[in-house]
Amino acid sequence: MQIEVIDVDKRTHKVELRVNGEPASWLYIRDFNVRIGTQEVFLGGIAGVYTKKEHRMKGYASRVLNHAISWMKEKSYPLSGLFGISHFYHRFGYAVFMGEHRLSILVKNAEEAKCHHTIEEFDETNKEHRDAIVDIYNENNATRSGTVVRKKEEWKGFPKGISWEHKPVSYIVKDGDEIVGYFACERWQFGDTMSIAEIGAKNYDYRVFESIMAFLVKRAIDGRFAYLEFYVPFDHEFADFALRYGYLLRVDYPKVAHGMARIIDLERLFHVIRPELERRLKVANIRRNVTLNISTDIGNVSLKIDGDTVEVLEKQASGYDFKISQASLTQLIFGYRSVKDVVYDSVKVDSEAIPILNALFPKGVPYVWQPDRW
Numbered sequence: 001m002q003i004e005v006i007d008v009d010k011r012t013h014k015v016e017l018r019v020n021g022e023p024a025s026w027l028y029i030r031d032f033n034v035r036i037g038t039q040e041v042f043l044g045g046i047a048g049v050y051t052k053k054e055h056r057m058k059g060y061a062s063r064v065l066n067h068a069i070s071w072m073k074e075k076s077y078p079l080s081g082l083f084g085i086s087h088f089y090h091r092f093g094y095a096v097f098m099g100e101h102r103l104s105i106l107v108k109n110a111e112e113a114k115c116h117h118t119i120e121e122f123d124e125t126n127k128e129h130r131d132a133i134v135d136i137y138n139e140n141n142a143t144r145s146g147t148v149v150r151k152k153e154e155w156k157g158f159p160k161g162i163s164w165e166h167k168p169v170s171y172i173v174k175d176g177d178e179i180v181g182y183f184a185c186e187r188w189q190f191g192d193t194m195s196i197a198e199i200g201a202k203n204y205d206y207r208v209f210e211s212i213m214a215f216l217v218k219r220a221i222d223g224r225f226a227y228l229e230f231y232v233p234f235d236h237e238f239a240d241f242a243l244r245y246g247y248l249l250r251v252d253y254p255k256v257a258h259g260m261a262r263i264i265d266l267e268r269l270f271h272v273i274r275p276e277l278e279r280r281l282k283v284a285n286i287r288r289n290v291t292l293n294i295s296t297d298i299g300n301v302s303l304k305i306d307g308d309t310v311e312v313l314e315k316q317a318s319g320y321d322f323k324i325s326q327a328s329l330t331q332l333i334f335g336y337r338s339v340k341d342v343v344y345d346s347v348k349v350d351s352e353a354i355p356i357l358n359a360l361f362p363k364g365v366p367y368v369w370q371p372d373r374w
Helices: 060-074 127-140 208-222 237-245 267-285 326-334 339-344 351-360
Strands: 002-009 011-018 024-034 037-051 077-086 101-105 118-123 169-175 179-183 195-200 227-230 246-254 258-263 288-296 299-307 309-313 322-325
Touching: 002 060, 011 060, 024 060, 024 077, 037 118, 037 267, 060 077, 060 179, 101 237, 118 208, 127 169, 127 179, 127 195, 179 258, 195 208, 195 237, 208 227, 227 288, 237 267, 246 326, 258 326, 267 309, 267 326, 288 326, 288 351, 322 351, 326 339, 339 351
Parallel strands: 037 077, 195 227, 288 322
Antiparallel strands: 002 011, 011 024, 024 037, 077 258, 101 227, 101 246, 118 169, 169 179, 179 195, 288 299, 299 309
16 A cells, blocks of 8 residues: 655645555645735645545545645645535644525515626637736635635636536626626526626626626516525625625534635745735734734744734743644634634633733635536
């Protein structure tokens, strides 16, 4: 038995376990840049975990995953993430970092929507189309933790919608010659609901949102759909706009499934997110001169805070102690859980440090849009 990491391409790596020279179990590591606040962080996305039927129940998948984590540690990946089955990946340190959000609007309630723009089908071979969507997407998601950073030189269009089986049918919204919005609809619609995997508007322009709504309402009526269902975070500007139509909002917070992440290289991660921590201290107007010693089950890191500057120290120094599991710290860093919540959950911390922790790790709504999932 042997395990090998094979580079499929410059951003994809296959971890393969062989038995008698034949592949028995494997997974893929896909390289992404995701946001923690405004900061880009390198993340190894676990995907395509599979074990051949005749080799199941032998622990091979666990061996492959442990090898993948060790390999990412050797390569100094700050984070790893996945979208996984229930009650398996938490055993390898992965913790839920995002909820699932769906906003459902009754079509007849939105028939009043008016179209103010021209709407055309997105052409993924058209660089102007692609670049405009990248610009709008990155503007709309500039501070949302978890979102994948899209780069013009790499983004080739939407690889998937909500389903993994096919690409979505996508559209651009134009104001004259300028592309000011976009949306991606599930290609194959079933039942009484039309599903929208992603939506964006330049400067969160509500007139763009209304044009999109008018277009979708017409399509829904033609296709005899009763509902429009948008896969958007509940705090997205579109949700605020859509209140005029009334909607049902569903948010699912899985316990140990779906969007999960873990820290791989603790010290490296804090070096990378240091500028974001400084930004948060400035926003919170917290000016303290202290050292925060964070101790986890995968290692320790110390932060020297001087006003609104942060330094990652090579060694621990005298200061506030914060003892927390790697999994809970991951959830704090993404903004999935609040400091108050994790402190209640058997975390040990000097009480004087809590205002600083609240500033460093504010609660938010982390999210990965459906087309970016791996």
